[in-house]
Amino acid sequence: MTDPVALLSEYVRIDTSNPPGDCRRAAELLCGALRESGLSPVTFGARPEKPNVLCHAGGTEEPGLVLIHHMDVVPARAEEWSVPPFSAEVRDGFLYGRGTLDTKGLGVAHWCAALRAAKAGILRRKLFLVANADEEVGGVEGAEYFVRNLPFPIGAAYGMNEGGVGVTDIFGGGGKFFLLNMWEKGPVWMRLSASGRAGHGSRPSARDAPARLIRALTRVAELREPARLTEPVREMLRVLRAKGYVDLDVDALQRGAGEAEALEALVAKFPEIDPLVRNTYAVTTLAAGFKPNVIPASAEGTVDARIVPGEDPEEVAGRVRAMVADLNVPVEILFAEKPNGSPMGPLYGAMEEAILAVHPDAVVVPYMSTGFTDSRFFRSIGIPTYGLMPVLLPRAEHGKIHGVDERIPVAGIGEMTEIVYKLIEGWNA
C-alpha cells in the first residue's frame, strides 16, 4: 500500500501509546508495505514488544540517506478529544489522531516516497528506512538499542528525523518557514529536596522543609541568565537577516561587548527566539504534605532545565546547587543529555532544494530545537542528522503535539511525501 493517506489512517488506528509502547503491530504494518514492494526489512529489539525496523531500500553508493521516525506515541485521553484519538477520522480537511504529527505522518512520507523511488529505479546511493520503538520514554529500547545493535553496517550516511517543522506564523509575519533542526538544547532534569522536622501547622518555622523548598525553587524559577550567542543561533540569525526578517547583524557584534543588549532587544521583538539564547529553568513537579494542619518532614520538586551548546549538565547543576546551598536543599540530576547537533553539510542544501521544489516561496532556516529527539543517538554513531517534518502549520497546530486533537491537513500528507521524494531524487541526481 503506497497511498500515504490510506497508510497513515491504518497506522494511526494501531494504538502504540507509550507506556506500554507495544509496537509489534505497527512494525508488521510497515514491514508488510515494504515486502509487498519486494524489499526485505529486518526487525530487532531488546524485547518482542519493542521492535525496531531497518530496511535497505536500494542503492550502493555512499554517502547514503537514512530516513528515521518513531512508531510509539504518547497516550491520549479520549474524553478530551473531539474524535476518538485512534480512529483516524477525517474532518474539515484534517486527518485526526494521536501520532499524525508525532511521528507517524513523517514515517508514512518516508515510506511512500522511498517505495516510489525504489520502483522508479532512481536509487544510486544507499537509502535506508528506520522506524524505532520507545522514543517517547527516552529511546533506551528504541533508537539507542538500534544504533548499538545494527544487524548490518549503514556506512557513511546522513539522517533525516523529526524535530524541525514548517511554520506559517513566526518571526513576526505570515510566510512559509521551514525550521531545519540542526541542533538540540540539552535537557537537565533535577530533583531538589528538603527535609526537616514534622510538626503542627500552628507552630511553623522558616526551617520547615516545604518553606525551604519553596524558597529554593523560587530562586531557580526566577533565574534569568544573560542572553548569549551560540553558533547554531548565529547561523539562524544570518539567514533571517539575509531574508529581511531581522536587522541584527551577528557578524558585526563583538563578543561580549553589546551582545547581551542586542539580543535582549531582539527577543523583546521575537519572544520565540528567547529560549534559544539562554538556558531555561522550569519548575515541573511539586510534592509535599498530606493534611492541611500538618507540616511534613520532607518536600521535593523537580526542575527541567534546557541548556544551550557550550554548557555542561554537571556545571549547570553545580550552579543551581550553589544557589540554594544556604537553604540546605540538595540538588540531584535525574536525567541529562549534552546539547547536540550536526554541522552544516550537503544534506542541508538537498533538503532546502526539495522544500523549494514544492513551496517555491518558502524560507528554510537552520534551527536549534528546544526539545530533544532520537537524533542524538544517530549523531553519536557519526550520522549527521537533521530534523524536519515538512508539513506547514500555524504554531497553534504544532502545539497539539502531545496534546488534544492532534491532526494533520490531508493535503499536507501528500505535500510532505512529495518533499521527501524530491529530497531522495536530488540526493541521487
Ligand SMILES: [Zn+2]
Ligand atoms: Zn513526541
